[in-house]
Amino acid sequence: MCLLFCSTFDxxxxxxxxxxxxxxxxxxxxLTLQPSRSLAPVSHPNxxxxxxxxxRPLLPNMTTPLPSLTLYRRNGACTLxxxxxxxHLNIPFTEVIMDIGEGGLHxxxxxxxxxxxxxxxxxxxxCPSPKPWRLSPDR
Amino acid sequence: xxxxxxxxxxxxPLTRPNPPDIPALVVxxxxxxxxxxxxxxxxxxxxxxxxxxxxxxxLLGRDALRRGQTAELLTFTSATIHGQGYGxxxxxxxxxxxEAAWSGVQAKGRAVVEWAYGVLEQxxxxxxxxxxxxxxxxxxxxxxxxxxxxxxxxxxxxLGLDMKGKFPRYYSVAKRVEGLASVQKTLQVEELAPLAx
Numbered sequence: 001m002c003l004l005f006c007s008t009f010d011x012x013x014x015x016x017x018x019x020x021x022x023x024x025x026x027x028x029x030x031l032t033l034q035p036s037r038s039l040a041p042v043s044h045p046n047x048x049x050x051x052x053x054x055x056r057p058l059l060p061n062m063t064t065p066l067p068s069l070t071l072y073r074r075n076g077a078c079t080l081x082x083x084x085x086x087x088h089l090n091i092p093f094t095e096v097i098m099d100i101g102e103g104g105l106h107x108x109x110x111x112x113x114x115x116x117x118x119x120x121x122x123x124x125x126x127c128p129s130p131k132p133w134r135l136s137p138d139r
Numbered sequence: 140x141x142x143x144x145x146x147x148x149x150x151x152p153l154t155r156p157n158p159p160d161i162p163a164l165v166v167x168x169x170x171x172x173x174x175x176x177x178x179x180x181x182x183x184x185x186x187x188x189x190x191x192x193x194x195x196x197x198l199l200g201r202d203a204l205r206r207g208q209t210a211e212l213l214t215f216t217s218a219t220i221h222g223q224g225y226g227x228x229x230x231x232x233x234x235x236x237x238e239a240a241w242s243g244v245q246a247k248g249r250a251v252v253e254w255a256y257g258v259l260e261q262x263x264x265x266x267x268x269x270x271x272x273x274x275x276x277x278x279x280x281x282x283x284x285x286x287x288x289x290x291x292x293x294x295x296x297x298l299g300l301d302m303k304g305k306f307p308r309y310y311s312v313a314k315r316v317e318g319l320a321s322v323q324k325t326l327q328v329e330e331l332a333p334l335a336x
Contacts, residue, residue, distance in 0.1 A: 072162060
């Protein structure tokens with residue numbers, strides 16, 4: 001009888017501990033405003049040394065985690081507007097700086113080929129001739 | 140405003156083309172919900188919404204009409220100024236495979252750009268916030284349409300157009316955008332000089 005009482009008591013104590021542990025962890029998750037996932041994208045092999053990562057504080061009035069964002073951009077291009085807005089809003093993001101070469105757009109640090117970029121962007125500037133961006137009108 | 144029919148070819152070659160297939164914004168990369176957003180107008184609209192209700196209203200418009208105007212400006216800038224105008228100048232191959240015709244396409248593109256800047260001059264200045272800022276009545280709100288238009292104001296300067304003299308109200312918008320600390324910071328990161336001082 002005594003053994004049965006002790007076993008029941010132990011089980012109740014153990015269950016209570018588990019209950020509090022579960023709700024403690026749940027409350028910690030609810031209070032966390034950090035993104036639940038790493039900001040570093042894993043869908044492409046861009047891990048070169050020249051890659052620049054911006055991590056900024058989260059927005060003050062956010063109640064839900066921001067998604068992770070990766071902007072493929074080029075200095076001075078139309079992507080300047082998106083870059084400005086990300087900075088203006090203080091939104092954390094990862095950037096991949098692109099360059100244009102014979103085969104089209106690729107990461108400036110060589111970590112992402114044009115073929116890989118075309119898996120991200122539907123066209124990815126797959127240029128049909130060697131130098132279609134020749135700009136001089138007399139050429 | 141009518142589009143000029145006969146235009147001179149470009150006086151000099153441009154050396155820094157804009158690749159047509161950026162931006163790409165990858166959301167939640169490497170997760171089952173991974174999504175790619177392309178096109179500047181879409182990316183800017185999405186980012187403005189990420190900023191929260193107040194930022195979204197300030198950047199996209201505080202009522203239905205202002206939001207419609209923002210969409211109009213983003214679409215016009217993207218499709219006409221960028222796609223048609225600068226697309227013709229920088230990538231005439233988009234419009235014809237005939238290399239002999241490229242100089243004509245580029246010249247036409249320049250005419251489109253100049254005409255479209257004139258349209259933008261009217262559209263940007265016609266909004267209450269822009270008018271208030273231009274008259275000194277207040278700073279006005281800087282919206283995503285202003286930020287996007289600022290990029291093309293810079294391109295106009297780089298193209299050799301008299302952006303200050305020919306488009307004074309557009310210049311006031313560009314100057315207001317360039318005065319933001321976030322813009323100054325971004326220009327430094329992209330190693331670009333301020334042009335609207």
